[in-house]
Amino acid sequence: xxxxxxxRLPGKADYILPALLLAAALLIGGLSLLPETASLHVSGYVVxxxxxxxxxxxxxxxxxxxxxYAGILSLGHGAFFALGGYAMGMYLMRQIGARGVYxxxxxxxxxxxxxxxxxxxxxxxxxxxxxxxVMMALVPGLLAFAFGYLAFRSxxxxxxxxxxxxxxxxxxxxxxxxxxxxxxxxxxxTDFKDLxxxxxxxxxxxxxxxxxxxxLLCVFYLLCRALIRSRFGKVLVAVRDAESRTRFxxxxxxxxxxxxxxxxxxxxxxxxxxxxPQVGIINPSEFAPANSIEAVxxxxxxxxxxxxxxxxxxxxxxxxxxxxxxxxxxxxLFALGGLFVLVTLFLPRxxxxxxxxxxxxxxxxxxxxxxxxxxxxxxxxxxxxxxxxLEVGE
Amino acid sequence: xxxxxxxxxxxxxRPPVEPLLYLDGVNVSFDGFKALxxxxxLIEPGEMRAVIGPNGAGKTTMMDVITGxxxxxxxxxxxxxxxxxxxxxEAEIASLGIGxxxxxxxxxxxxxxxxxxxxxxxGDRRPSRVMLMRGNADEKRRLDxxxxxxxxxxxxxxRAGDLSHGQKQWLEIGILLAQExxxxxxxxxxxxxxxxxxxxxxxxxxxxxxxxxxxxxEHDMTFVRALGVKVTVLHEGAVLAEGSLDxxxxxxxxxxxxxxx
Numbered sequence: 057x058x059x060x061x062x063x064r065l066p067g068k069a070d071y072i073l074p075a076l077l078l079a080a081a082l083l084i085g086g087l088s089l090l091p092e093t094a095s096l097h098v099s100g101y102v103v104x105x106x107x108x109x110x111x112x113x114x115x116x117x118x119x120x121x122x123x124x125y126a127g128i129l130s131l132g133h134g135a136f137f138a139l140g141g142y143a144m145g146m147y148l149m150r151q152i153g154a155r156g157v158y159x160x161x162x163x164x165x166x167x168x169x170x171x172x173x174x175x176x177x178x179x180x181x182x183x184x185x186x187x188x189x190v191m192m193a194l195v196p197g198l199l200a201f202a203f204g205y206l207a208f209r210s211x212x213x214x215x216x217x218x219x220x221x222x223x224x225x226x227x228x229x230x231x232x233x234x235x236x237x238x239x240x241x242x243x244x245x246t247d248f249k250d251l252x253x254x255x256x257x258x259x260x261x262x263x264x265x266x267x268x269x270x271x272l273l274c275v276f277y278l279l280c281r282a283l284i285r286s287r288f289g290k291v292l293v294a295v296r297d298a299e300s301r302t303r304f305x306x307x308x309x310x311x312x313x314x315x316x317x318x319x320x321x322x323x324x325x326x327x328x329x330x331x332x333p334q335v336g337i338i339n340p341s342e343f344a345p346a347n348s349i350e351a352v353x354x355x356x357x358x359x360x361x362x363x364x365x366x367x368x369x370x371x372x373x374x375x376x377x378x379x380x381x382x383x384x385x386x387x388x389l390f391a392l393g394g395l396f397v398l399v400t401l402f403l404p405r406x407x408x409x410x411x412x413x414x415x416x417x418x419x420x421x422x423x424x425x426x427x428x429x430x431x432x433x434x435x436x437x438x439x440x441x442x443x444x445x446l447e448v449g450e
Numbered sequence: 451x452x453x454x455x456x457x458x459x460x461x462x463x464r465p466p467v468e469p470l471l472y473l474d475g476v477n478v479s480f481d482g483f484k485a486l487x488x489x490x491x492l493i494e495p496g497e498m499r500a501v502i503g504p505n506g507a508g509k510t511t512m513m514d515v516i517t518g519x520x521x522x523x524x525x526x527x528x529x530x531x532x533x534x535x536x537x538x539x540e541a542e543i544a545s546l547g548i549g550x551x552x553x554x555x556x557x558x559x560x561x562x563x564x565x566x567x568x569x570x571x572x573g574d575r576r577p578s579r580v581m582l583m584r585g586n587a588d589e590k591r592r593l594d595x596x597x598x599x600x601x602x603x604x605x606x607x608x609r610a611g612d613l614s615h616g617q618k619q620w621l622e623i624g625i626l627l628a629q630e631x632x633x634x635x636x637x638x639x640x641x642x643x644x645x646x647x648x649x650x651x652x653x654x655x656x657x658x659x660x661x662x663x664x665x666x667x668e669h670d671m672t673f674v675r676a677l678g679v680k681v682t683v684l685h686e687g688a689v690l691a692e693g694s695l696d697x698x699x700x701x702x703x704x705x706x707x708x709x710x711x
Contacts, residue, residue: 287569288581294558294569301556304517305629306544306575315577 074274081270085263107266107334113370114273114327116354118320120366127296132221134348136196140325145245145338147188166240176238192329193322200321208310229343244339269330359406468531470495476525485511487687498659500674501667503684509667518543549631553638555618559611570628600624616647633663652676
């Protein structure tokens, strides 16, 4: 009985995580709305922090989809995250209107400061939320399409691809640092006032944004789950494990890679878009190569090739980061590096893999027990266990 | 041609069947090394051909050229008479009906035996279509058929990575069958197999040959003898001899370069 329950668990666990996340988001959001004198009151800081974790989890999910399932180790996903963030930031800048320091209704403060007189053409349309939402998906998606089209068509893969993704995000960082780009230079975009008419300083808005992040994370999680369970997902794993075999079966590997890469970039874009109003700023440092690498570490820690693992990894590592940087700020990077080394050496499939290992050991133990009773039956059972499915991360 | 009147007569006397695969004067060189040197080869529809030759004779390069992995510097590679294979890439050539088995058994280790075959079944390969594909009764029937042929039915739910070496070889042959190709290229199918497995494999290939053409590259002479088909001996990127195994074994040049060692 117990064995059977445990064997079925991974399927159910797929829904346990989003349910838990939503429940946690509702709880934290609800408690933050209690009066400050209430003993259970949760501060706005905690709400935004949790919201931030959820955005990071969505970024991790997008990295895991391409790395864990299609074998594309992108070290530049922070670029898509930041571009989505800038799209949101531009909308928020336009919402400030005449409430800026210079009181200029036409131009954002930094443009007034630079003595600009007209709004650059690429800022047009960002007054409208819907337009901004489209851009959050379109800009990262188009960049991923152009980049992926060239890279995958030329069959750039492995470490070479990783290096050029690093170069991509680094180049964008340098570009966005320039004042002439019209995105606020190294200060980036900040001093946001409101989003869809809701005051960004209020507890209610914080709770709402955090909840929106949780919902979006769950939606994308379920989409990714459906994708990897489809035959398309099986082809992705096939590409990851034996690319030329897949090609000789008649699959255009580059199209599969491109499709999943673009989808993943759009996900990362939305993660960035929800991140920006919760932290109140977007600047070029979001493009820093180290950010993208950190996202890969979250996935590795949680468990590459497991969607649940990516989310758990992102939340765990960032929680640890919050605690560590509060207590011993100078030690954090050592801790992160150490964690990565330990996980790579001892937990190649991350924390989720550890859980699976324990589970299969438990199953083995049970099987041995049963073998004493009916040998043939038990060994047949073992053959049936969907080990492979587990490892590709259900 | 003129100094070999015998073969010219044979050529002329042959009924005008369009060859399935026709290689003519194919040249491939890597950094000055001539991997294929004016290689010519003709495979009839329904034929099974064994290709032998010492290491570096160009066997694998020949397969690479046929399957679109390597582009020849010159020469003709025609499939079904008029399809120029040098103008197509791997995926297109696979869809045209040429399947390839690698030297090292290459299967999708993380997928079950069944999923390996499911991904290989002939069908639409476009991502947008594949995304929405669901298994149906017809696919199940074809899967069962192939699992039966390659004798992996009891292991259908097993992870491919957990199969034995010989079973992986068969699974890969099953993968090729699922593609329903007209021509199968099989690179050293019995390397590392036990004698019993080797014999099984020879039977399997003969069975496949009933409906499809097959080119087998092999080192194992017992296996080639067991197949009992026409043999082409490659040497330094060109055909050294062609005919029955007994015929080529008696050729002094073949003995010199290959069998005699």
